[in-house]
Structure formats: structure tokens, C-alpha cells
Amino acid sequence: MDIKGIYTPSPERYDDSETLYRRCGHSGVMLPKVSLGFWHNFGAVDSYERSRAITHYAFDHGITHFDLANNYGPPYGTAEETMGRLMDDDLRPYRDELFISSKAGYDMWPGPYGNWGSRKYLMASIDQSLRRMRLDYVDLFYSHRYDPNTPLEETLQALVDIVRQGKALYIGISRWPLEALTVAEQYLREHDTPLLIYQDKLNLINRQPLEEGRLQFCHDHGIGFISFSPLAQGLLTDRYLNGVPDDSRMAKGRFLKRETLTPELTAHLQELNAQAHERNETLAEMALAWILHQQGVTSVLVGASSVAQLEQNMKCVHAQPF
Numbered sequence: 001m002d003i004k005g006i007y008t009p010s011p012e013r014y015d016d017s018e019t020l021y022r023r024c025g026h027s028g029v030m031l032p033k034v035s036l037g038f039w040h041n042f043g044a045v046d047s048y049e050r051s052r053a054i055t056h057y058a059f060d061h062g063i064t065h066f067d068l069a070n071n072y073g074p075p076y077g078t079a080e081e082t083m084g085r086l087m088d089d090d091l092r093p094y095r096d097e098l099f100i101s102s103k104a105g106y107d108m109w110p111g112p113y114g115n116w117g118s119r120k121y122l123m124a125s126i127d128q129s130l131r132r133m134r135l136d137y138v139d140l141f142y143s144h145r146y147d148p149n150t151p152l153e154e155t156l157q158a159l160v161d162i163v164r165q166g167k168a169l170y171i172g173i174s175r176w177p178l179e180a181l182t183v184a185e186q187y188l189r190e191h192d193t194p195l196l197i198y199q200d201k202l203n204l205i206n207r208q209p210l211e212e213g214r215l216q217f218c219h220d221h222g223i224g225f226i227s228f229s230p231l232a233q234g235l236l237t238d239r240y241l242n243g244v245p246d247d248s249r250m251a252k253g254r255f256l257k258r259e260t261l262t263p264e265l266t267a268h269l270q271e272l273n274a275q276a277h278e279r280n281e282t283l284a285e286m287a288l289a290w291i292l293h294q295q296g297v298t299s300v301l302v303g304a305s306s307v308a309q310l311e312q313n314m315k316c317v318h319a320q321p322f
Contacts, residue, residue: 007090010060020062020317024298026222027196029170031099033292033317035065035226036310037301042082043073050306051082056090057307059098061314067228067301068133069103069144070125076108080132087134098139102129103174105144117147117155126167140196141168146176152183160193170196174228178214185221197224197298204272204287205232205265210294219296227291230300235260236287241270281319284312289319 021030036058042051055066072079080102091098104125107115114121126141141162143155159171171193173184181198188195198218200209202225209215209225218225231237233256240261269283276286291300304310 007056009056009094013060013062016062016317022298024197024224025218027170027194027224029099029196029224031065031224031226031299032063033299034063034288034314035067035299035301036063037228037303038066038068038079038083039072039228040303041305042079043075044078044081045074046082048082048085052086052090053307054304054310055086057310058304059091059094063314064097065099065101065299067101067226068129069106069142070129071106071108077128077132080129084132084134095135100133100135100138101140101142101172102126102133102138103142103144103172104129105142105147105174117143117145117150119154119158122155122158122162126162130167137166138168140170140172142172142174142199143176144174146180152180153187156184156187157191160188160191163193172197172199174199175201178212178217181214181217185217185223195221195223197226199226199228199301201229202227202291202294202297203230203232204236204290205268215294215296224298225296226299226301227297228301230288230291230302231284232287235265235269236272237284238273238282240266241273241283279320281315282312285315285319288313288316290322292316292319293322 020032022033023029024031036055041054066083068080068083070077070080083100087095104122105117108125113124129138130136141159143159147155162168163171171188173181173195176184185195198214200214202209202215215225234240272286273283276283279286281289288300288302291297300316302310302313304313
């Protein structure tokens with residue numbers, strides 16, 4: 001930020017490009033190994049200036065990928081509104097340096113057309129998201145979840161048409177089962193809109209994408225992979241090694257429940273923490289580094305409630321191999 005209050009990003013933001021970026025599958029897209037998610041801490045209930053400071057720090061250090069969804073907030077839609085304000089206040093001159101993603105698939109508005117994967121919902125959602133973010137297009141638009149009741153071809157053709165209409169440059173899908181992922185990869189490729197990236201929950205506690213073959217499928221078919229919830233909603237930090245802090249996400253009980261922290265899980269977290277200390281790393285740093293060292297992973301998607309937290313998480317880029 002210069003003396004007039006106009007944001008000027010660091011001229012050194014790409015100095016570490018060879019280390020920071022990784023090719024997304026077989027595409028021409030390079031994503032930062034650490035991407036910034038707007039799921040938490042960027043809604044209307046949060047401090048705009050804090051959100052702004054986190055975003056500035058991210059971009060100043062080469063994080064070009066900002067990940068959103070239509071229902072991020074709270075309330076729904078307000079994380080995208082925050083992005084729109086950031087565009088107007090700071091980022092619009094640098095739009096071509098940014099890779100902005102959004103999604104649709106979870107409940108967003110009342111009635112039968114505000115949820116899941118119908119063409120009507122996806123088409124309405126992308127238009128709403130663009131208005132909220134004050135953008136002409138997003139770089140990446142996801143189907144946020146698998147819809148077992150809508151024909152896959154309907155969902156996939158809507159995604160193809162969103163790209164053909166110029167509202168998104170690339171398509172992604174999130175958390176589809178392997179069989180549906182296989183159908184999606186073929187359909188999108190045959191309709192000249194190859195699947196860029198697959199998003200799923202992968203971390204040291206939840207290894208299902210590895211165990212069930214989805215990560216291997218992505219690697220074999222030239223699809224990027226991005227891990228969300230890489231720290232398991234904070235479990236893979238030092239916050240829960242000795243119980244539940246009063247000011248923690250688990251204490252609030254919305255996304256992380258107290259009953260999750262069983263004695264067995266606590267013991268496992270303490271074992272992982274000891275391994276991290278042997279590597280001269282924090283538990284969070286080791287957990288992020290472990291994901292990045294899995295074959296086929298493009299990026300980890302981190303949240304941050306402060307600049308200091310984001311700074312700490314970014315250390316995984318330089319972590320030693322496993």
C-alpha cells in the first residue's frame with residue numbers, strides 16, 4: 001500500500017516462481033502450490049480490512065489463485081461480494097495475473113432451483129456469482145458436488161456451455177465419486193472442454209482420494225488435483241493436542257464437532273506432532289507438505305484468519321521431502 005492508500009503489489013511477488021508454481025495436469029495453467037480459500041473469514045460477518053490484508057499478503061507472495069463458491073460467507077454470497085469489493089479497491093489492474101474460481105452445487109436460494117446440479121441452477125448461479133464479484137468471467141467454475149438425481153450429461157453440458165459463453169475459462173468438479181469422475185472426464189474431453197482440475201478433501205487424517213483411486217485417476221488422465229481442508233478444519237495444527245480451546249472452531253461447533261476429538265484421534269495427532277518436531281516443522285507445515293508430495297497434487301487450498309497464519313502455512317512450499 002503506497003502513501004496514497006492505493007494498493008501496489010510487491011514487485012518481488014514472482015521471484016520464487018520456480019518453487020512456488022506447479023503445472024495443473026496437462027494444461028497450460030500454473031497454479032501456486034498454496035492457494036487461498038475464501039470459505040471462512042471473508043464473509044459479511046468478518047472484518048473487511050482483515051480480509052483485505054490477508055489477500056494483499058497472498059498476492060504479494062505469489063498466491064494468484066483465490067477460491068470461492070456461491071454460498072461462501074456467511075451469509076451466503078458475501079464472500080463473493082468481498083471479492084468484488086477487493087477487485088474494485090485493489091485488484092482490478094491485476095486481473096490478468098489472477099486465477100479466480102467459484103462453484104455451485106450446494107444450497108444457495110429457496111425452492112427447487114437453488115441447489116444441486118441442474119442446468120437451471122448452474123446457469124443462474126454463474127450469473128449471480130459474476131455480478132457479486134464484479135467480474136466478466138471466472139477463470140475456473142466447478143460443479144461443487146455430485147448430484148445423484150440430475151443426469152450427468154445435463155450437469156456436464158451446462159458446464160461446457162458456461163465456457164462457450166465466455167463466463168468461465170476452465171471447468172472443474174469437486175468430490176464426485178470415481179465412476180462419475182470417469183464419465184465427466186470423457187464427456188468434457190469429447191466436447192472440447194477438458195476437465196482442468198478435481199477438488200477433494202485430502203489430508204493426513206482423510207486419505208480417501210488416495211485409497212479410492214481418484215488421485216491416481218487424475219494423475220493418469222492429466223487432470224490437476226487440489227486439496228481442500230488440508231488441515232482437517234484445524235485438527236492438524238497444534239490447537240487440539242491437549243483438548244478443545246475455548247476460542248477454537250470446534251468450541252463453536254458449526255463445522256467441527258467436539259465428538260470428533262476422540263482419545264484415539266488425540267493420540268494420533270500427538271504422534272504426528274512428534275514426527276513434525278523430528279522434521280523441525282510444525283504439525284501444520286508437515287501436514288501441508290505431505291499433501292504436496294503426493295503424486296498428482298497441484299495445490300493445497302488453505303484458509304487464513306490472519307496474515308501470520310497464512311505466512312506460517314506458506315512455509316510448506318519449502319518443506320523437506322518425505
